[in-house]
Amino acid sequence: MPSVAEELKQVPLFSVLNQRQSRQLAKHFKERTIPAGVQLTRQGEMSGAAFFVIAEGRAAVIVDGEPVGAMGPGDHFGELAMISESERTATVEALTPMRCYTIQFWHFRDFAKKNPDVTWKLLQHVAGLLVKEHSRQPTESGPASP
Secondary structure, three states: OOOHHHHHHOOHHHOOOOHHHHHHHHOOOEEEEEOOOOEEEOOOOOOOOEEEEEEEOOEEEEEOOEEEEEEOOOOEEOHHHHHHOOOOOOEEEEOOOEEEEEEEHHHHHHHHHHOHHHHHHHHHHHHHHHHHHHHHOOEOOEOOOO
């Protein structure tokens, strides 16, 4: 089985890390196994203390009670609540048994402060989420184009 550091390198957000950085970050991640049907996050809850990386399994992303997407190995979630220290923007529910890695926001924050390349990748990721969300919002002149 690959090490935590090796699995994290498969995540685009962490692909810029060198071996030392990967090992340093990996020591703060904790492995969790989650049975199918468990909600890992709940929309609207102030529980943004952890960031998740999926190693195995599938999860549904649910917003306002409606499924809006799915995630699998290499995907991550919880970064918005972690960065903004605000409510979760979606519910994430395990569709299958899952194996995830979690890191507490204070460990991630310390790592990001010392590794600006990760901070930049995270900023690019969050900007991409904002652009995607903005393109879904209707404007005063009518609905947004695809």
